Amino acid sequence: PPPSKLTHIEAIEALRQFLRERSSYDVFPVSFRLIVLDVQLRVKKALDVMLLYGVVSAPLWNTEMAKFAGMFTVQDVIHLIQYYYHTSSWEAAPADVEAIRLASIREIEKMLQVPPPPLLSVHPLRPLYDACRFLIRTHARRLPLIDIDGQTQGEVVISVLTQYRVLKFIAMNCREITQFLTGGVQELGIGTYVQSPEDGNVFAPLATATLQTTVFDVVHMFSEKGISAVPIVDDNGKVVDLYETVDVITLVRNGAYQALDLTIAQALKQRSHDFSGVVTCSPKDSLSAVFSLIRIRRVHRLVVVAGPDDPQPGRLVGVISLSDIMRELIGRDVEPGGSGIGAEPVDRAL
Numbered sequence: 611p612p613p614s615k616l617t618h619i620e621a622i623e624a625l626r627q628f629l630r631e632r633s634s635y636d637v638f639p640v641s642f643r644l645i646v647l648d649v650q651l652r653v654k655k656a657l658d659v660m661l662l663y664g665v666v667s668a669p670l671w672n673t674e675m676a677k678f679a680g681m682f683t684v685q686d687v688i689h690l691i692q693y694y695y696h697t698s699s700w701e702a703a704p705a706d707v708e709a710i711r712l713a714s715i716r717e718i719e720k721m722l723q724v725p726p727p728p729l730l731s732v733h734p735l736r737p738l739y740d741a742c743r744f745l746i747r748t749h750a751r752r753l754p755l756i757d758i759d760g761q762t763q764g765e766v767v768i769s770v771l772t773q774y775r776v777l778k779f780i781a782m783n784c785r786e787i788t789q790f791l792t793g794g795v796q797e798l799g800i801g802t803y804v805q806s807p808e809d810g811n812v813f814a815p816l817a818t819a820t821l822q823t824t825v826f827d828v829v830h831m832f833s834e835k836g837i838s839a840v841p842i843v844d845d846n847g848k849v850v851d852l853y854e855t856v857d858v859i860t861l862v863r864n865g866a867y868q869a870l871d872l873t874i875a876q877a878l879k880q881r882s883h884d885f886s887g888v889v890t891c892s893p894k895d896s897l898s899a900v901f902s903l904i905r906i907r908r909v910h911r912l913v914v915v916a917g918p919d920d921p922q923p924g925r926l927v928g929v930i931s932l933s934d935i936m937r938e939l940i941g942r943d944v945e946p947g948g949s950g951i952g953a954e955p956v957d958r959a960l
């Protein structure tokens with residue numbers, strides 16, 4: 611029977627219990643498509659395939675070793691762009707990217723001294739709760755599910771678990787629990803919020819841009835801060851849009867690395883038609899309301915804006931990423947890349 615009243619802590623515990631009683635398999639539909647990329651593929655081909663199938667990441671497969679070889683994500687593309695900006699001539703970059711193979715990206719990432727690629731994976735039958743704890747530890751924000759074939763003993767990539775899928779699954783199936791999450795998001799400390807002015811940046815610690823900022827400067831913010839979206843604000847601090855790492859893929863795919871010199875205003879004109887819009891909420895909205903949004907919309911992050919009762923309605927207040935929500939559910943004690951879980955996940959080499 612559905613509980614009649616739960617406190618925040620009790621509701622969180624009930625959600626954890628729900629996740630303990632499910633496995634990653636429960637999150638997926640009976641039939642689904644999986645795109646796996648061979649590490650010998652050229653980056654250009656990989657981007658074309660991803661675009662064709664509308665995916666923004668894919669597991670890599672090393673055919674020679676018959677092994678899972680990590681994830682290829684938008685973040686990798688951001689790193690490639692940075693690399694070419696520093697080393698290659700601007701004109702040669704597109705040709706170089708056509709030629710480079712996925713296997714070589716790891717080398718580039720080493721040179722750039724960016725965090726090592728996420729190689730975490732989990733067995734699809736492990737409790738979903740454990741998978742979620744792995745999920746918030748990996749900066750890929752996605753976790754490949756890998757099984758072992760009973761006959762060949764070889765690895766089999768089953769699917770990829772994302773934060774989005776898990777939160778959608780909870781939003782769809784746990785309404786009778788999430789309704790009790792009535793605390794306001796800012797009060798609960800979920801997300802990153804504007805603090806007192808610092809170094810003249812009135813939005814600190816948030817990274818923001820204006821319509822006049824160049825795409826390249828925003829790409830730099832993505833890579834330096836390890837974030838996947840930057841709110842676009844006007845002169846009055848009002849949120850006018852959001853620029854995301856996936857938007858960069860559209861630009862790069864069009865072959866125009868020079869497009870990085872475009873302003874955000876120009877780049878937004880090229881945004882793909884299926885952009886689902888910026889999802890906003892107010893700092894006083896409850897976590898329950900956020901789950902309602904996740905239930906009905908394709909939410910990848912929320913921009914927190916001041917409500918109508920604020921002296922400056924629409925003013926940027928904060929950003930709530932899916933990882934911020936996951937952390938609230940699963941535990942803030944989980945360090946990215948740190949331990950804190952019983953069994954260590956398997957680390958694989960390319």
Ligand code: ADP
Pocket residue numbers: 751773801802815816817818835836837838839840841911929930931932933934
């Ligand atoms: P996710 O981890 O869900 O993919 P992000 O990479 O965007 O989402 O966010 C990672 C962390 O950085 C989160 O804690 C989030 O609150 C914070 N964050 C997100 N966007 C910004 C931004 N523009 N400036 C500063 N911090 C941000």
